[in-house]
Structures are given as C-alpha cells and as structure tokens.
Amino acid sequence: MDTPKPLTYRSAGVNIDAGNTLVDRIKPLAQSTHRPGVLGGIGGFGGLFALPGGYREPVLVSGTDGVGTKLLLAQEANQHDRIGIDLVAMCVNDILVSGAEPLWFLDYYACGQLDNDVAEAVITGVADGCRQAGCALLGGETAEMPGMYPAGHYDLAGFAVGIVEKSAILTGAACREGDAVIGIAASGPHSNGYSLIREILVRGGAHAHVQINGEPLVDLLLQPTRIYVNAIQGLRKAVTVHALSHITGGGLVENLPRSLPTALAARIDPQSWQMPAIFQWLQEHGQVSMEEMRRVFNMGIGMVAIVPWESRQAAVQSIREHGEQAFVIGQLVPRQDGEGVRFLD
Structure with a gap:
C-alpha cells in the first residue's frame, strides 16, 4: 500500500510564499498614499495613525462597504485596475456626508487561489482611490480560502475612518424650506444596481462590443465611482452647507430623505441635468419603469449638497472649480404624505 504524501498548507490550496510576495509588491503602493499622521508601514498586526x-472636540467617523456584483463584471472583463477606486x-463618500475628512483606509481582499498580478492590479486601484481621497492606505488583509470562491473570483471590502x-x-438640522438642492454628477451607475444591470445584459444578450455613443458598454459600466472629497471640502470653504447625501443604492428617492429633517422634502426637476446615456440604454433594454430606475440607480447624480438658496450659484461654481459637474436640481419644500422626494414630471 502506498503511503500518502504528507499534507502541507500549499497542497491544501494556500500559498504562503505568494502571499508574502504580494505584501512586498504592494508596500510601495501603500507608501504612495502616506499623509501626515501615518506611523510605520504595512506588514504589522495593526496600522498606526496619530490624530x-x-x-477641540474631534469626532471619528467610520464607514465600511464593498462594490457589490460590479465585481463580477470586472472579473468577466478581466479589468481589475479600477475596481479598487470604487471600493x-x-x-x-459615505463619511463625507457627516462632514468628515478621510484619514485612513483599510482593504480586505478574499479569493479562492491567490493570483498576485490580479491582486496587485486591484490594490493599485485602491491606492489610486486613496490618493484621490487624500487618505492613507494604512493596511489591509489578503485571505486565500480554497473552496470558498470559484477559480478567478475574489471579493472586496473596505473600511474608512475620518475626523x-x-x-x-x-446632521441636516440646519436645512430650511427654500434651500437649494445641488446635484453633483456621477460617472455612471457607480457601484449600485449591478444585479439588475447583469440581468438586463443576460436578457438582452449584450456583449462587450456593444457601443453607446461610440463608447464600449463594458467601459461605461466599469467607470469608477467618483470620489467627491476635494469638491466637498472646497464647497464647505466656499458656502454654508446644510446637508450632504451620498446617492447610492436606492437613488435620490431613498438616500436624499435620510439627510433631511422629517418636515422637509426635496422637489427635484429631472430636466435640470442630462441623464447619462447608459441609464437610457438600461431602461430600454430591460424595459424598466422610470419609477424603478429612480429607486435603483443614481440616474447621473452621485452626491447632493443642500445649501441656502442665495448660495446656489456660488456652490455650483465651487464644485466645478474642483473638477466636478454640478447643477441646481431642486429646492426644499414642506413634506407631504411622508414623501421625501418629489419629481416634477
């Protein structure tokens, strides 16, 4: 009888050496995001940051999220270098809503079998996003879990802390009737609604070669989520901001009311900005109602700022000076029948 070969961690599917190599490869990426406050580098058991x-009364604000099933599109398209920006x-963007300045970020990368080239591409995007946000990539975790994920698949989660x-x-308590609703443009669906998007692609039999206004469909769908840190920080220096809202899953319908007092609603004019063509394509090919579109997607508005009506033009100008498109998309009015957003159709 043959004697079974001794088992090792590697024969069970986990390559410790590959993990160590990845850490060495991403150290320069983390170093490129350093900002004042970072103590030490990655590779320890915890990241250190001096506040x-x-x-006078510093408050830490934290937020955690992933990128949902947009990951599947990135993996199918073999485009891994931008999905980290989404993360x-x-x-x-979530912690911005409280008025916080991002300080540091942690990432979690999980896979069935570690591919260092793919992992490095993903974390390159994470580092790019951190530089855009002005926060440090303070550390993270790479988990190789055979049997948990199919070959070629990975999952991502992130964690940000601001001050x-x-x-x-x-808090939104400063909002008043008549305040202006300023919409800041999105780059596309951002990282929300991709379960519906993937269903539309399957039903319509769409392929990567499909183009919308001369741009490949896959590129439009994989456009990274905009990072609004610079624009919002500039805006708060330029005008008084009463509230902010990050427009994620649920669109304006679900997210904007979360930032408003219960007595106020936002009256929105959908004609005040041009809806990106990708949303029209999705609506037509999925035969999705406009009501459903507005409850799932951002429809071209990724962040909303509430400012005094007399400050609306200065707000738009400030946002544009910081590289983002902005529009006056509505006004705050008394809430009726519990409806937090009212569209002028």
Whole structure:
C-alpha cells in the first residue's frame, strides 16, 4: 500500500510564499498614499495613525462597504485596475456626508487561489482611490480560502475612518424650506444596481462590443465611482452647507430623505441635468419603469449638497472649480404624505 504524501498548507490550496510576495509588491503602493499622521508601514498586526491636532472636540467617523456584483463584471472583463477606486469611493463618500475628512483606509481582499498580478492590479486601484481621497492606505488583509470562491473570483471590502469637529458635524438640522438642492454628477451607475444591470445584459444578450455613443458598454459600466472629497471640502470653504447625501443604492428617492429633517422634502426637476446615456440604454433594454430606475440607480447624480438658496450659484461654481459637474436640481419644500422626494414630471 502506498503511503500518502504528507499534507502541507500549499497542497491544501494556500500559498504562503505568494502571499508574502504580494505584501512586498504592494508596500510601495501603500507608501504612495502616506499623509501626515501615518506611523510605520504595512506588514504589522495593526496600522498606526496619530490624530491631527487643531481640534477641540474631534469626532471619528467610520464607514465600511464593498462594490457589490460590479465585481463580477470586472472579473468577466478581466479589468481589475479600477475596481479598487470604487471600493475607496463607496466608503469615503459615505463619511463625507457627516462632514468628515478621510484619514485612513483599510482593504480586505478574499479569493479562492491567490493570483498576485490580479491582486496587485486591484490594490493599485485602491491606492489610486486613496490618493484621490487624500487618505492613507494604512493596511489591509489578503485571505486565500480554497473552496470558498470559484477559480478567478475574489471579493472586496473596505473600511474608512475620518475626523470632524463635533460642532461641524452635518446632521441636516440646519436645512430650511427654500434651500437649494445641488446635484453633483456621477460617472455612471457607480457601484449600485449591478444585479439588475447583469440581468438586463443576460436578457438582452449584450456583449462587450456593444457601443453607446461610440463608447464600449463594458467601459461605461466599469467607470469608477467618483470620489467627491476635494469638491466637498472646497464647497464647505466656499458656502454654508446644510446637508450632504451620498446617492447610492436606492437613488435620490431613498438616500436624499435620510439627510433631511422629517418636515422637509426635496422637489427635484429631472430636466435640470442630462441623464447619462447608459441609464437610457438600461431602461430600454430591460424595459424598466422610470419609477424603478429612480429607486435603483443614481440616474447621473452621485452626491447632493443642500445649501441656502442665495448660495446656489456660488456652490455650483465651487464644485466645478474642483473638477466636478454640478447643477441646481431642486429646492426644499414642506413634506407631504411622508414623501421625501418629489419629481416634477
């Protein structure tokens, strides 16, 4: 009888050496995101960060998220270098809503079998997103779990921490009837609604070669989520901001009311901005009602700022000066029948 070969971790599907090699490859990526406050580098058991001075009552704001089934499109298209930007964006845009400045970010990368080239491409995107957000990639975790994920698949999660002066936290309590609703443009669906998008692609038999206005469909769908840190920080210096809302899954319908007092609603004019062509394509090929589209997708508005009506033009100008498109898309009005958003159709 043959004697069974001794088992090793590698024969069970986990390559420790590959994991160590990946850490060495991503160290320069993390170093490229360093900002004041970072103590040490990646590779330890925990990331160290010294809180900045100048705060009387500093409050830490945290947020965690993933990128949902957009990951499947990235994996099917073999485009891994931008999905990490989405991961950072979904987390830092959330903590922006409280008025926080992002300080650091942690990522979690899980797979069935580690492919260092793919993992490095993903984390290159994470580092790019951190640089855009002005936060440090302070550390992370790579988990190789054979049997948990199919070959070629991986999962991502992220965690961001920011800081805000307690007196400067945005709660929406300052909102008043007549305030202007400023919409900041999205780059596309961002990282929401992709389960519906994938169903539309399957039903319509769409392929990567399909083009919309001369751009490949797959490129439009994999456009990274916009990171609004610079625009929002500039806006808060330019005008008084009463509230912010990150428009993610649920669209304006579900997200904007979360930032408003219960007595107020947003009256939105859909004609005040041009809906990106990708949404029209999705609606037509999926035969999706406009009501459903608005409850799933951002429809071209990725972030909303509520400012005094008299500050609306200055707000739009400030946002545009920081590289984003912005529009006055509505006004705050008394809420009726519990409806937080009212579209002028």
